[in-house]
Amino acid sequence: MLVREWMTPDPVTISPDTPVLEAIKLLKEKGFRRLPIVEGGKLVGIVTDKDLKDAMPSKATTLSVWELNYLLSKLTVSEVMAKPVITVQADEPLEEAALLMEEYKVGGLPVLEGDRLVGMITITDVLRAFIEVMGMKEGGVRITFDVPDRPGALAQAAQAVPPANIVSVATAGKHDGMRRIVMRVTGEDAEGVPERLKAAGEIVVDVRKTEPRL
Numbered sequence: 001m002l003v004r005e006w007m008t009p010d011p012v013t014i015s016p017d018t019p020v021l022e023a024i025k026l027l028k029e030k031g032f033r034r035l036p037i038v039e040g041g042k043l044v045g046i047v048t049d050k051d052l053k054d055a056m057p058s059k060a061t062t063l064s065v066w067e068l069n070y071l072l073s074k075l076t077v078s079e080v081m082a083k084p085v086i087t088v089q090a091d092e093p094l095e096e097a098a099l100l101m102e103e104y105k106v107g108g109l110p111v112l113e114g115d116r117l118v119g120m121i122t123i124t125d126v127l128r129a130f131i132e133v134m135g136m137k138e139g140g141v142r143i144t145f146d147v148p149d150r151p152g153a154l155a156q157a158a159q160a161v162p163p164a165n166i167v168s169v170a171t172a173g174k175h176d177g178m179r180r181i182v183m184r185v186t187g188e189d190a191e192g193v194p195e196r197l198k199a200a201g202e203i204v205v206d207v208r209k210t211e212p213r214l
Helices: 020-030 049-055 065-074 094-104 123-133 153-158 190-199
Strands: 034-039 042-048 108-113 116-122 140-148 165-175 178-186 203-210
Touching: 020 034, 020 049, 034 116, 042 049, 042 108, 094 108, 094 123, 116 123, 140 153, 140 190, 153 165, 153 178, 178 190, 190 203
Parallel strands: none
Antiparallel strands: 034 042, 108 116, 140 178, 140 203, 165 178
């Protein structure tokens, strides 16, 4: 899965000289949490709803309403935007975007194609992809089991699945020479897979049956 498959294409952008009040209004109207800032066709910054709120005067200010309105009318996003911007390329694997968001503690990334802005990817998009990858909406039987951390171990365990169908399979770390596997199966005799895994010598840790949520 690539970033371009899950991003929001053609994002709404603003220019550096956009007034902060206008940016706040745009975020509220569109239901966004961040806006990329473009100048001369190039991404130059990004601003979030928190950045904009933090730029607003404190309620404890002694300025008059007129003074406040004057100052806010002069305040532009160029003065509060974050730069340089953490970005991801459209053809990078989706997990690269997730890793960048985790490393830099941000909730979304502008997506570039070369140096051209083509989309936005957010934590919500990554969660949607995770749900898809794990086959959660298809229901079935979710089985957590441990296999030896060596080549061919998963292929051997998979032989216990038929006649059921593997919807998803993921590894969830390793410990003590074992690798944890999370597998979702559906179809004929899916409920019998855990016992067949045990009979094959696999260590079954958890079994859960879930209903489809398509």
